[in-house]
Amino acid sequence: MSSPRGGHRFWTGRRREVLAGYLFVAPQLIGSLVFVLLPLGLVFWYSLHEWNVLAGTFEFTGLDNYDALLNDPALPGVLAATGVFSVGLVVFNLSLALWLALMLNRRLAGTTFFRTVFFSPVVVSLVAWTIVWRFLLQENGGVNGLLDLVGMTGPNWLRGEGTAMLSVIVVQVFKNVGLNMVLFLAALQGVPRELYEAATVDGAGRWRRFRSITVPMISPTILLTSIITVVGSLQVFAQIDVLTSGGPGTSTTVLVYYLYQQAFQFHHFGYGATLSVLLFAIVFVLTFVQWQLRKKWVFHEQ
Amino acid sequence: MSSEVATRRPRNPRGTPAGGRRPRGDSARGRLAVYGVLALLSVPFLFPTWWMVTSSLKPAGEIFAFPPSLLPDSPRLDAYQRVFEVQPFAAQYLNSMYIALVVTLGTLAVSSLAGYAFARIRFPGQNALFLVVLVGLLIPSEVTIVPLFQMFNEWGMIDTHWPLILVPILGAPSVLATLIMRQFFIAIPHELEEAGRLDGLGRFALYWRIAMPLARPALGAVAIFTFLHSWNLYLEPIVFLSTPENFTLPQALTHFVDAYGGPMWDVQLAAASMTALPVLVFFIAMQRQFVEGLAHTGLKG
Numbered sequence: 359m360s361s362p363r364g365g366h367r368f369w370t371g372r373r374r375e376v377l378a379g380y381l382f383v384a385p386q387l388i389g390s391l392v393f394v395l396l397p398l399g400l401v402f403w404y405s406l407h408e409w410n411v412l413a414g415t416f417e418f419t420g421l422d423n424y425d426a427l428l429n430d431p432a433l434p435g436v437l438a439a440t441g442v443f444s445v446g447l448v449v450f451n452l453s454l455a456l457w458l459a460l461m462l463n464r465r466l467a468g469t470t471f472f473r474t475v476f477f478s479p480v481v482v483s484l485v486a487w488t489i490v491w492r493f494l495l496q497e498n499g500g501v502n503g504l505l506d507l508v509g510m511t512g513p514n515w516l517r518g519e520g521t522a523m524l525s526v527i528v529v530q531v532f533k534n535v536g537l538n539m540v541l542f543l544a545a546l547q548g549v550p551r552e553l554y555e556a557a558t559v560d561g562a563g564r565w566r567r568f569r570s571i572t573v574p575m576i577s578p579t580i581l582l583t584s585i586i587t588v589v590g591s592l593q594v595f596a597q598i599d600v601l602t603s604g605g606p607g608t609s610t611t612v613l614v615y616y617l618y619q620q621a622f623q624f625h626h627f628g629y630g631a632t633l634s635v636l637l638f639a640i641v642f643v644l645t646f647v648q649w650q651l652r653k654k655w656v657f658h659e660q
Numbered sequence: 661m662s663s664e665v666a667t668r669r670p671r672n673p674r675g676t677p678a679g680g681r682r683p684r685g686d687s688a689r690g691r692l693a694v695y696g697v698l699a700l701l702s703v704p705f706l707f708p709t710w711w712m713v714t715s716s717l718k719p720a721g722e723i724f725a726f727p728p729s730l731l732p733d734s735p736r737l738d739a740y741q742r743v744f745e746v747q748p749f750a751a752q753y754l755n756s757m758y759i760a761l762v763v764t765l766g767t768l769a770v771s772s773l774a775g776y777a778f779a780r781i782r783f784p785g786q787n788a789l790f791l792v793v794l795v796g797l798l799i800p801s802e803v804t805i806v807p808l809f810q811m812f813n814e815w816g817m818i819d820t821h822w823p824l825i826l827v828p829i830l831g832a833p834s835v836l837a838t839l840i841m842r843q844f845f846i847a848i849p850h851e852l853e854e855a856g857r858l859d860g861l862g863r864f865a866l867y868w869r870i871a872m873p874l875a876r877p878a879l880g881a882v883a884i885f886t887f888l889h890s891w892n893l894y895l896e897p898i899v900f901l902s903t904p905e906n907f908t909l910p911q912a913l914t915h916f917v918d919a920y921g922g923p924m925w926d927v928q929l930a931a932a933s934m935t936a937l938p939v940l941v942f943f944i945a946m947q948r949q950f951v952e953g954l955a956h957t958g959l960k961g
Contacts, residue, residue, distance in 0.1 A: 378863035379783030386774035386793055386838055389830025393808070394796045400807035458701070461694055468695075474947055475702045481943040482709060484892040485910035486932035490712040493925060496724070500711050503728035532704050540951050593800045596894035600914060614802045614895075621806050622899055630806045638803045645798060 401638070404631035411625040423632040432608060432616070439523065440612040444591040446527040451587050452580070454531060455538035460572075462539070463546045473543070477536035484533065488600040491529045492516065495601075522602050522610050530597055534590070538583045545579035546572070585648050589641060613637055709936065716740070716930040723925050739930035746927060747912055748905050753934070756909040759824050760890040766829035767837050767886045768879055775841025776867050780853070796835035801827070802895065809899055823900045824908070828890055837882045844878035845871055877949075884943075884950055891939065909935045 408419045427433065458476055462469045479487060494500040495515040502512035515525045553571050562570065573580070595614050598604060604611035604619070611619075617637065621630025710730075715723055717735040743749050777783075778790050801808075812823045828834065848871060856870045872879070897911040904915070913935060916928040943950055 375781060375863065376783040379777045379781040379786065382773040382777030382781065382863075382867070383789060383793075385770045385830060386834065387789055389770065389826075389834070390793050390796055390832075393827050393831030394799055394804070394835075395792070397804035397807035397811065398795075398799060400810070401804060404806060404810075461698060464694065466691060466694060472698045472702065473951065474944060475705050477947070477951060478709070478940060478944065479705055481888060481939055482936045483910060483913075483932070483939065485894060485913045486712070486936040487708065489913055489928060489932050490708040492923075493715070493929065494708060494711060498724045500707075500728055528704075532708075536705075589800065593802055595802065596892075596910065599894070599898075617802065617805075618895065618899075622809075627806055627810070634803045634806055638799065641800060641803070642798060 398638070401631045401634045404628055405635050407628045407631075409626070409628035409631075411627055413625075419628075423628055426629065427632050427636065432611075435608050436611050436613055436616045439608070439610055440592065442523055443527060443594065443610075443612050444588060446523070447530055447591045447594075448584060448587050450527060451531045451535050451538060452583060455535045455583065456542050456580075458535070458539045459542035459546055462543055473540070476539055479533045480536045482533075484596055485600060487533050488529060488597050491525075492601050495525055495529075516602055517606055519606055519609050522606055526594075526597055526601055526610055529601065530591075530594060534587075538587065541579055541583055542576065545576040549575040581648065581652055585645065588644055588648070592637065592641060592644075613640075709940070712929050712936070713933050716926060716933050718926065720926050739926040740934070742924075742927045743916070743931045743934070746916055746924070747907075747931075749912065749931060749934075751905050752907045752909055752912040755821065755906065756891060756935075759821055759908060760887050762825055763828045763890040764883050764886045766825070767834045768883060770829055771834050771837035771882060772841050772872065772875065772879065773867070774838045775843075776845050776871055778838070779842045779845035780848070780871070781863065793835055793838060796832035797839070799832050801832055804832075805895065805899060812900065818900060819902050819906055820900075821906065824890070824893060824896055827896070828886070828893075833886075833889060837886060840878055840882055841875065844875050848874055880949060888939075 405423050406418060406420060408415060408417045408422065462473055462476075496502075497512075497514040497517075501515065505512040513521050515521045549572065553575070554567055557567050557571055592612075593614060594612060595618065598610055598612060598615045599618075602610045604615050613633065614637065617630055617633040620626045620633060714730065714732055716739050717737070718725075718729075718732040719734075719736060719738070722729065722733060774793065778786065778793075808823065808827065809818075812818055815822075817823060852870055852874075853866050856866050861869065892910060893908065894910045897908045901907055901911065904912070907915070913928065913931055916924045916931060918924050
């Protein structure tokens with residue numbers, strides 16, 4: 359193709375190639391700048407302001423919001439709820455997922471059916487799933503009805519201080535454990551069978567083979583699923599809003615829910631932005647730690 | 661139990677552990693035990709969906725009956741009719757449908773183009789630009805919800821569907837899709853593109869006619885992820901939308917309440933059933949492609 363400026367060939371193959379590269383990445387790149395980096399910068403900027411949307415105030419106050427954050431009497435409870443939820447979810451989710459995957463990996467007849475069963479809640483609408491569980495966990499609901507049949511009296515799950523958090527965790531585990539299970543199953547099927555045979559010849563028992571072969575061989579997947587699950591656990595919102603609205607008291611008010619309340623219910627955008635910075639810092643540190651762990655802990659990576 | 665099921669079943673006789681115990685995976689009793697445990701574990705996965713559908717067919721009086729009836733005594737569809745009287749549910753259904761479809765198609769286009777370029781085209785600044793895009797992986801959308809609200813407010817897009825379409829296609833949610841596509845495109849052998857080049861294909865033709873048809877499994881997995889993500893979106897709709905006609909399904913489901921704010925259980929469960937069942941049935945029909953595509957991308961992503 360000839361150049362618009364005289365007879366030189368401007369659009370050489372190399373230039374066309376470079377142009378194609380930029381054009382191909384342009385939508386994603388512009389999107390990242392406008393919808394990721396710009397709002398991320400704005401979050402920091404807003405956090406330096408006293409900004410009440412209802413009152414129409416927007417005033418630079420330096421680090422006042424961060425001072426308020428450190429002295430916020432609600433914050434320790436919010437962070438504790440967030441931590442309990444995340445740790446509970448990750449431990450329960452990953453161990454159940456691995457256990458289900460190990461059982462399905464025995465390739466008995468009918469395991470495809472059970473795989474579908476355990477996976478199905480992943481594709482059920484999140485809010486629909488949560489609403490059903492809210493219905494089931496009512497004081498006179500299905501769960502207590504079943505307990506009653508075996509002669510037990512269940513508590514009012516969603517209203518009790520101790521049981522509300524447990525309920526939210528369990529509902530979320532059953533919703534998404536199928537996803538991690540499928541990832542584990544794929545990883546287990548990639549472990550060479552010869553390793554187990556060799557270990558068995560050497561006299562290694564089941565537990566030893568699990569610990570010394572299975573776990574190291576699937577460690578990249580364990581890391582991947584734990585990152586996905588931890589970051590996902592920090593984003594839990596719909597479940598809290600539908601099941602408990604953060605209650606009873608503030609026992610299930612996790613950070614994202616608190617952020618939502620401050621910004622969109624109490625209209626404190628400046629303080630909401632400060633809480634966003636805190637959420638970002640937590641996600642950042644956790645991701646960093648997990649990537650560092652990868653170097654030490656993960657057996658190998660392709 | 662966990663240590664017992666922790667390994668593959670050793671098929672050959674050498675697999676028998678030193679103590680002479682029979683490997684449990686092979687014995688009929690062991691297999692029965694595994695089936696028993698699997699069946700028991702299925703209850704919390706199946707029962708909620710079952711209970712949702714059957715309860716939506718019960719009259720309000722029977723919903724909390726004791727002992728609970730597994731099947732409705734006299735199934736009726738009243739609740740399904742009321743769903744459409746209490747809220748503009750058909751419009752809300754259509755909203756969720758079209759938003760999820762547009763977001764899915766848009767994400768496939770944006771992420772496959774970017775993933776292809778990052779994987780197969782060499783251009784200056786490539787690595788730096790890739791890092792810029794990857795930042796999105798570190799930022800849950802909840803972190804940026806306050807400034808995004810303000811931005812869309814200034815653009816006059818509050819109570820419209822634009823935020824629910826633009827942010828997922830172009831923002832942080834599509835970054836994972838781009839990463840998955842890039843991993844997939846990297847693995848395509850060079851020879852295939854060389855052949856296309858000799859036939860005189862340009863970059864776009866190489867992408868569209870050679871790379872994309874090969875990428876079907878990855879595209880399928882991305883499409884499913886994206887559709888479900890959009891279909892389930894909850895925080896964003898309740899922040900951005902305020903008119904019931906504009907609501908999406910997850911948001912609408914929580915609005916089936918009586919005058920005192922108490923839930924209208926039968927109506928709510930009918931609406932939930934209509935939201936959940938079509939997607940569930942579709943994915944069960946497609947589950948082989950779906951689960952396997954997911955597992956493969958999961959391994960590489």
